[in-house]
Structures are given as structure tokens and as C-alpha cells.
Amino acid sequence: MTKELEAFYRDYLNANSWPQRKDGVPLDLLDNLNQADKIIAEKELIEHADLKDSWPIIGLGYLKSTLSLDKLYNLLDKGSKHIKITIAHSIFLINNDSRMIEIVLKEAERLNNQYEIIDILYMLPDFKDSRVDKVLNDFCNHKEYLVAYNATSVLGLSTDKVVEKFRNMKETKEESWIIRQIKKITTPNTRYSQ
Numbered sequence: 001m002t003k004e005l006e007a008f009y010r011d012y013l014n015a016n017s018w019p020q021r022k023d024g025v026p027l028d029l030l031d032n033l034n035q036a037d038k039i040i041a042e043k044e045l046i047e048h049a050d051l052k053d054s055w056p057i058i059g060l061g062y063l064k065s066t067l068s069l070d071k072l073y074n075l076l077d078k079g080s081k082h083i084k085i086t087i088a089h090s091i092f093l094i095n096n097d098s099r100m101i102e103i104v105l106k107e108a109e110r111l112n113n114q115y116e117i118i119d120i121l122y123m124l125p126d127f128k129d130s131r132v133d134k135v136l137n138d139f140c141n142h143k144e145y146l147v148a149y150n151a152t153s154v155l156g157l158s159t160d161k162v163v164e165k166f167r168n169m170k171e172t173k174e175e176s177w178i179i180r181q182i183k184k185i186t187t188p189n190t191r192y193s194q
Contacts, residue, residue: 004029005037012055013044025058038063046071051079054086054119061090069094081107082116089123101129108135114144121147121154 012029015021033041041059046068048056057075060068069091076087084107088100104127111117117139124136139151145166152159 002034002037004032004034005040008033008037008041009044012059013041013048015055025055027059027062030059030062042067049075051075051083054083057083057086057090061093064094066094076103081110082113082120085111085120085123089120089126092127101127101132105131105135114142114147117142117144117147118150121150125154 008029011020012026015026030038030041042063042065045056045059045063046065049060049068049071050056057072060072072087072091072094076084076091079087085104088103088107091097092100104124108120111120121136121139124132136151136154139147140155140157140162142148142151145162148162148166149159152162
């Protein structure tokens, strides 16, 4: 076994700790494989592809694995929200199936977890569709800072305005809290003043 294939098994396929996963999917490990090792990796990714872990699905899309399409379409029918978008993205990368765009549009509306949204933001530009681009643009105005920041970053725009907007919102919340505390102290308690 080559050292590159060992690294794929250790740091991609069997990555299950925070230090291994904190920086996202290590697609460079797939790039480092020779052709024979890529065939092994592809088979392993197909075998491990399920709804519990997006990494094998992402890897299959990255490798443009036509051998995985049956499994991916099967998972697509069972998935929902961000995992369904991830599967649709991989299928789209493999065979450019335009039906995947409709799935992304539908499922993106249902997302409410900021971390799931962030996971899919970086996939959206690959669809090269104006409706998907609008979804990405809309996320730039999301109420959660990390979503707005990442969406803006994905678009290649300066994040200065996002940072400033949320910095001002934080100050306003702090000011409101201070005003409420002052009112508590200075307002007589009418319950006991009779």
C-alpha cells in the first residue's frame, strides 16, 4: 500500500476526530493518489457513502465517479436538507444533471441550521445557475453572522460590511441590556409601594 493510500484511509475515509475534520474535506488526499490508488479509493468511497457522513459523497463528486451514480441517486431519494444538497451537488459534478438544481432550490429553503447552511454554501457556485446564485446572495443577508460572512466570502466580496453590520448589532444589543438594567434599578417597585 502506498503512503498516499494510507493517508487516504487514515485522514479521509476513517477520519472521525475533531483534529482530522476541523478543516473540512481533505480533497488534496484524493489528488495525491496515483491512478491505481484512485480506483481503490473510489470503490471505498462508494461502499462508505451513506446519509450519516457527507465526506464519501463529496469525494465521489470530486472524482466524478460515474460508478457511484446508482448509489448516489438511491441516497438522494432518502436524504433531506443539507445532505440532499450535498448528494445533488456530487451528482451534478459527475453528470451535469440539471434536475439537481431544482432539488437544491427546494432543499435550501428548508435549511435552518447555520452550520448545515455553511456546509453547502461553497457548493452553490458550481451549479452556475442564476436561481442558485440568488440563494447564495440571499444568504449574505442572513441573521446569523457566520452564514452571512461565509456567503459573502464565497461570492468573493469583501466581508467588511458584514463584520461592521454585526458589530453594530452587538453594540445595540449590549446598549439595550444596559438600558434595561438601569430601568430596573431606577424604577420603583410598585408591588410594595402601597
